[in-house]
Amino acid sequence: MTTPLLSAKNLRAFYGPTQILFDLNFDMHEGGITTLLGANGAGKTTTLRALSGMVKTGGEIRFEGKVISNKDTADIVRLGVAHVPEGRGTFVRQTVEENLQLGGITQPAGQISADMERVFAYFPRLKERFRQQAGTLSGGEQQMLAIGRALMLRPKIMLLDEPSFGLAPLIVQEMFSILRALNEKEKVSMFLVEQNASLALELADHAYLLETGRVVMSGPAKELSQDESIRRAYLGY
Amino acid sequence: MEQVVQQVIGGLATGAIYACIALAIVMIYQAIDHLNFAQGEMAMFSTYIAWQLMEWGMPYWGAFFLTIAISFVLGYAIERIVFKPVHNASVLSHVVIFIALFAIINSMAGFIWEFTIKPFPTPFGTKSVLGDGLLSAHGAGMIAVTGIMLALLYLFFRFTRVGLAMRAAAANPDSARLVGIRVGFMNAVGWGMAAAIGAVAGIMIAPVVFLEPNMMVTILLYGFAGAVVGGLTSPGGAVFGGFAVGVVENLASFVPHFGAEMKLSIALALIILVLTLKPNGLFGRRIVNRV
Numbered sequence: 001m002t003t004p005l006l007s008a009k010n011l012r013a014f015y016g017p018t019q020i021l022f023d024l025n026f027d028m029h030e031g032g033i034t035t036l037l038g039a040n041g042a043g044k045t046t047t048l049r050a051l052s053g054m055v056k057t058g059g060e061i062r063f064e065g066k067v068i069s070n071k072d073t074a075d076i077v078r079l080g081v082a083h084v085p086e087g088r089g090t091f092v093r094q095t096v097e098e099n100l101q102l103g104g105i106t107q108p109a110g111q112i113s114a115d116m117e118r119v120f121a122y123f124p125r126l127k128e129r130f131r132q133q134a135g136t137l138s139g140g141e142q143q144m145l146a147i148g149r150a151l152m153l154r155p156k157i158m159l160l161d162e163p164s165f166g167l168a169p170l171i172v173q174e175m176f177s178i179l180r181a182l183n184e185k186e187k188v189s190m191f192l193v194e195q196n197a198s199l200a201l202e203l204a205d206h207a208y209l210l211e212t213g214r215v216v217m218s219g220p221a222k223e224l225s226q227d228e229s230i231r232r233a234y235l236g237y
Numbered sequence: 238m239e240q241v242v243q244q245v246i247g248g249l250a251t252g253a254i255y256a257c258i259a260l261a262i263v264m265i266y267q268a269i270d271h272l273n274f275a276q277g278e279m280a281m282f283s284t285y286i287a288w289q290l291m292e293w294g295m296p297y298w299g300a301f302f303l304t305i306a307i308s309f310v311l312g313y314a315i316e317r318i319v320f321k322p323v324h325n326a327s328v329l330s331h332v333v334i335f336i337a338l339f340a341i342i343n344s345m346a347g348f349i350w351e352f353t354i355k356p357f358p359t360p361f362g363t364k365s366v367l368g369d370g371l372l373s374a375h376g377a378g379m380i381a382v383t384g385i386m387l388a389l390l391y392l393f394f395r396f397t398r399v400g401l402a403m404r405a406a407a408a409n410p411d412s413a414r415l416v417g418i419r420v421g422f423m424n425a426v427g428w429g430m431a432a433a434i435g436a437v438a439g440i441m442i443a444p445v446v447f448l449e450p451n452m453m454v455t456i457l458l459y460g461f462a463g464a465v466v467g468g469l470t471s472p473g474g475a476v477f478g479g480f481a482v483g484v485v486e487n488l489a490s491f492v493p494h495f496g497a498e499m500k501l502s503i504a505l506a507l508i509i510l511v512l513t514l515k516p517n518g519l520f521g522r523r524i525v526n527r528v
Contacts, residue, residue, distance in 0.1 A: 052415065054411070054414070072414075072419070073414040073415065074414050074417050074418055074419045074420070077414070077415060077416065077417040078417045082415075083415045085411070085412070085415060089409070089411065089412035089415055090412070091405055091408060091409050091412060092408075092409075093408055094401075094404070094405065094408070098401060101398070101401060102401060102402070102405050102413075102416050102418075103416050105398060105401070105402050105405075105416055105417060105418060106416070106417035106418075109398065149416065153416065153417065
């Protein structure tokens with residue numbers, strides 16, 4: 001059994017005195033796509049924030065075998081963990097170009113322009129909007145920019161917080177096929193948090209189900225999508 | 238009309254100093270969301286350092302650049318030692334620390350260098366270059382030095398990666414962390430730069446107001462005025478605001494009877510007027526807090 005790329009053991013998280021996550025355990029393997037499903041308020045976003053050191057946590061998080069719990073966010077990111085946050089985290093006053101430059105700000109200056117071309121290969125729209133202020137982009141374009149920005153880090157894993165949020169169904173389809181391509185061609189592992197369970201289970205190979213801060217079910221994505229209770233509660237058929 | 242033009246140019250000279258202080262205030266405001274009341278005292282202390290270096294025989298420009306470097310280190314250290322530990326404390330704690338810093342730096346300068354007024358040299362001379370004593374060579378030099386410094390700062394923020402990272406850290410700290418920027422370090426660098434900018438302002442204005450521990454108090458008020466008029470979220474706006482306050486202050490002397498004595502009041506009235514009409518300053522951005 002190889003070391004998991006990213007793993008959590010008895011992960012707990014708190015906002016002030018309130019406990020949000022209760023002893024989560026999960027493993028993510030290199031090259032895989034894992035999804036975390038759950039209703040509003042189940043703790044999905046908090047799980048991602050815990051992984052990138054943005055909330056106070058207990059328990060243990062390991063990345064490539066090394067403990068990263070309670071490290072500074074910036075230091076975790078520099079290991080190759082690209083978190084695409086809820087609300088996309090766009091630098092709205094900066095241009096599209098500057099947003100991409102910021103994505104690669106920890107990388108050697110020499111590779112930036114080549115990496116940008118790589119981003120444009122997946123998101124040609126960003127090239128058209130190159131000099132535009134990022135805040136003026138549409139929601140879909142900002143989501144593309146957020147993923148493009150994450151790609152500039154040359155990440156080993158992407159933590160994606162609801163990439164489908166607020167987007168038109170057609171754009172969502174496009175976004176998910178790009179995510180699949182990134183996983184296959186760029187070998188980026190992914191941890192995907194989604195409300196759109198059917199889409200997420202289609203893309204992912206492994207899934208965890210979160211309810212009020214606890215993992216209540218886990219298994220291969222195919223199995224979970226066949227599960228009667230999940231189908232009724234999250235897939236709607 | 239000619240007189241008006243001359244007053245405007247004269248106003249630009251002091252306005253340049255206000256612009257520096259306003260810019261320093263805005264840089265720290267962007268980093269920690271609070272107004273640094275001690276900004277003027279930090280600049281005053283830097284000016285004393287320059288004076289001391291020259292007393293020890295260092296040539297003017299040598300002392301000038303060394304003081305800028307020392308001020309950068311001191312500003313950086315103040316953030317790391319004093320403000321980093323209270324990062325999440327309430328607004329009131331920050332205000333108290335600012336006031337304490339103000340008092341400590343002020344009395345420390347008095348303790349080390351005494352409260353007596355000292356003359357401060359100018360490398361430009363005091364000959365009148367415009368009108369009848371309206372703009373001295375030193376005034377013109379002030380405009381030139383601050384102009385060069387502001388241009389360099391613009392180039393730094395606009396075209397370097399560190400400048401971009403600092404802008405990102407100020408505008409959106411959470412997202413900045415998520416691309417790997419060490420926001421705390423950037424804040425400390427911002428403090429260092431603000432202290433260095435203040436040092437330039439102090440050294441440039443010292444020949445005009447003379448060197449003493451309270452030399453920056455009024456200038457700080459004008460600097461605040463400039464920062465607020467231009468908008469606390471806009472460095473360019475703060476610079477513009479500083480120049481505008483300098484010019485308005487000078488033009489105020491045209492107001493019959495009380496103009497000359499009421500310069501400061503007129504500048505402060507300007508703040509109130511701007512804040513009433515445009516609460517975020519002329520170039521400020523409205524901050525929308527999502528709930």
